Amino acid sequence: VSQRTHEHEPSEAELVRRSQRGDAAAFAALATRYQDRVFNLCYRMCHNEADALDMAQTTFLRALQNMGRFGGRACFYTWLFRIAVNVVLTRRRSRSRQVTASLNGAGHDMPQAVALPDRREPDGAAACEQRELQERVAWALAQLDQEFRAAVVLKDIEDMDYAAIAEVLNVPVGTVKSRIHRGRLMLRDLLRAERVNVAGT
Amino acid sequence: LPELDRDSLLDDLSAYLDGELSQGRAAAVERLLTESPDARRTFAELRTVREQVRGLPRRRASMELGAALRGQVAPRALWSRRVLRLGVPLAAAAAAVLAVGVFLHHEAPPPAGPKTPQVALRTERASVQPAVQTPESSPRPAAAARDKDVAMGGPERIQEKLESLGWADATRAAETPAADQPASKQSGLAIVIHPRSAGEYARYAALLASWSPEASSATAEPSREYVYQLSLPDVSARVAQLLGVQTADEGTGDVEAVALAPLAVAPAGRASRAMEKKEENVAEKRTAPSVGRAGGAAGRGAPRSRITSKQRDEAARAERLHAQHKAVTEEPEVIVIDAPGPASAPTSPPITPQPQEVAKNGRLIDLLLTGVPPGGATSRRAGIRAATQASTRQQVELRIELRPAVATTTPASGPAK
Numbered sequence: 001v002s003q004r005t006h007e008h009e010p011s012e013a014e015l016v017r018r019s020q021r022g023d024a025a026a027f028a029a030l031a032t033r034y035q036d037r038v039f040n041l042c043y044r045m046c047h048n049e050a051d052a053l054d055m056a057q058t059t060f061l062r063a064l065q066n067m068g069r070f071g072g073r074a075c076f077y078t079w080l081f082r083i084a085v086n087v088v089l090t091r092r093r094s095r096s097r098q099v100t101a102s103l104n105g106a107g108h109d110m111p112q113a114v115a116l117p118d119r120r121e122p123d124g125a126a127a128c129e130q131r132e133l134q135e136r137v138a139w140a141l142a143q144l145d146q147e148f149r150a151a152v153v154l155k156d157i158e159d160m161d162y163a164a165i166a167e168v169l170n171v172p173v174g175t176v177k178s179r180i181h182r183g184r185l186m187l188r189d190l191l192r193a194e195r196v197n198v199a200g201t
Numbered sequence: 202l203p204e205l206d207r208d209s210l211l212d213d214l215s216a217y218l219d220g221e222l223s224q225g226r227a228a229a230v231e232r233l234l235t236e237s238p239d240a241r242r243t244f245a246e247l248r249t250v251r252e253q254v255r256g257l258p259r260r261r262a263s264m265e266l267g268a269a270l271r272g273q274v275a276p277r278a279l280w281s282r283r284v285l286r287l288g289v290p291l292a293a294a295a296a297a298v299l300a301v302g303v304f305l306h307h308e309a310p311p312p313a314g315p316k317t318p319q320v321a322l323r324t325e326r327a328s329v330q331p332a333v334q335t336p337e338s339s340p341r342p343a344a345a346a347r348d349k350d351v352a353m354g355g356p357e358r359i360q361e362k363l364e365s366l367g368w369a370d371a372t373r374a375a376e377t378p379a380a381d382q383p384a385s386k387q388s389g390l391a392i393v394i395h396p397r398s399a400g401e402y403a404r405y406a407a408l409l410a411s412w413s414p415e416a417s418s419a420t421a422e423p424s425r426e427y428v429y430q431l432s433l434p435d436v437s438a439r440v441a442q443l444l445g446v447q448t449a450d451e452g453t454g455d456v457e458a459v460a461l462a463p464l465a466v467a468p469a470g471r472a473s474r475a476m477e478k479k480e481e482n483v484a485e486k487r488t489a490p491s492v493g494r495a496g497g498a499a500g501r502g503a504p505r506s507r508i509t510s511k512q513r514d515e516a517a518r519a520e521r522l523h524a525q526h527k528a529v530t531e532e533p534e535v536i537v538i539d540a541p542g543p544a545s546a547p548t549s550p551p552i553t554p555q556p557q558e559v560a561k562n563g564r565l566i567d568l569l570l571t572g573v574p575p576g577g578a579t580s581r582r583a584g585i586r587a588a589t590q591a592s593t594r595q596q597v598e599l600r601i602e603l604r605p606a607v608a609t610t611t612p613a614s615g616p617a618k
């Protein structure tokens with residue numbers, strides 16, 4: 001019997017309602033549900049773990065403070081992402097001095113040594129190449145202007161549709177479309193310049 | 202295809218890839234793809250780039266954010282009224298933060314329900330509590346409260362102080378029906394300072410000490426709480442000085458400000474009825490012989506002797522938490538005012554506030570003092586203005602809590618370079 005009660009997971013709408021009534025546990029449950037996505041979004045936007053954690057935390061704090069304003073018209077996570085993007089963009093503006101860190105911290109050059117491959121291990125080489133590719137893609141993403149980065153991250157990492165992205169970024173759908181397209185083209189050029197194969201099939 | 206169409210179709214390749222085009226438009230893109238090798242190449246590249254971005258590993262938060270947040274929310278109960286704390290020191294950033302909140306007190310008591318908690322509230326606010334004391338972790342023992350009363354000069358002294366602050370006589374207030382109560386008598390500002398270093402702590406402490414003639418007290422080193430009664434312009438000036446300290450200290454922290462819609466203007470009594478019912482139930486369950494029910498003759502007669510009872514404190518705390526939650530959720534407009542980052546050159550320019558910064562600070566102060574959030578909900582403005590007008594006629598309470606320097610226990614990755 002007790003198991004059955006445990007299995008009953010309250011719906012998102014229910015958690016939202018309860019949070020709005022001041023149920024801290026319900027809000028914590030919502031936070032648990034979305035914290036990894038919010039954190040990942042922040043991380044891909046700022047490329048720094050500590051900052052991302054800080055931003056994610058700020059996002060949830062703001063969400064908590066503004067729960068009463070969430071009308072339920074949008075998806076809760078769309079609303080949450082909108083807060084997160086605002087947090088990220090505001091923070092980035094206030095730290096304009098901050099230069100996007102390159103992967104090895106060695107300056108403007110591309111990372112030469114991400115991690116030494118251990119080619120003795122089975123599949124070591126392939127895994128290593130894969131990891132290196134990911135590092136380069138992450139680096140290229142970090143080079144984009146944040147408007148483009150936000151659009152690309154929300155589309156390709158968060159897999160949101162254009163309408164939801166428009167809502168999160170508070171811009172028209174047409175703008176989302178052009179930012180995603182231009183963002184991808186810029187990524188292509190950056191990666192190509194780093195001799196990453198983007199030719200496709 | 203004409204050149205123009207061709208270009209616009211090329212711009213639609215990503216949307217086509219994402220399945221975001223209308224049927225007709227998608228068909229046009231498909232025609233272009235069959236006709237143009239260039240378009241096909243670009244399309245393949247876009248698809249590859251998309252897959253590469255999609256292939257980035259998902260990162261997971263290294264801590265329970267919800268739990269951490271609960272930890273951050275709980276200390277709000279420290280302020281015995283409707284104070285919103287913001288800008289909690291986040292471990293990762295370890296940035297100095299001024300947390301500023303607007304509070305209003307002396308809200309109308311609910312039409313029914315426990316009156317005595319309000320008395321407890323009032324007593325509490327008149328005494329200067331060590332800021333580190335959390336009601337949750339250390340329910341105030343009656344003896345300690347009595348000691349405090351003595352320290353403040355006893356109950357008469359408290360009553361005097363309450364009246365000097367514009368508070369109605371507690372007993373009378375408990376007897377008056379809610380409808381006849383003034384909505385709000387006094388508003389104020391609460392500022393919580395979280396310095397990042399001992400040096401910064403010292404600078405804040407020195408500044409606060411220089412204002413000390415009006416300061417009620419400094420207790421529980423190194424966490425201090427100050428209470429001032431000031432006119433609005435003085436409050437502005439002092440907030441500006443505090444912001445100045447932060448600026449001087451290369452504050453990378455944001456100054457977060459929040460304007461709360463004055464709760465008392467909202468029909469708080471009605472809104473909180475459910476809560477009162479709950480509280481009554483709680484009171485019934487825990488009834489101690491000496492605790493009169495809400496509005497009971499015993500409670501009306503000599504509330505002061507009982508305000509320290511644990512049950513009352515519990516009920517008061519529940520009411521406070523509820524009120525604070527309402528304060529947080531009802532209509533807050535949160536803005537972040539960017540604190541200027543550290544100057545890039547080692548020899549930083551003298552700290553003369555930039556015009557932009559002054560404007561920002563001005564905006565902060567305006568926001569706090571007028572309570573009108575920029576672009577905020579207009580429906581509430583009338584209420585907000587009414588409360589503000591009331592507060593401009595009076596002195597405003599400025600409460601400042603200086604907390605111990607934040608231990609910079611940053612995660613392994615450390616703060617951003």
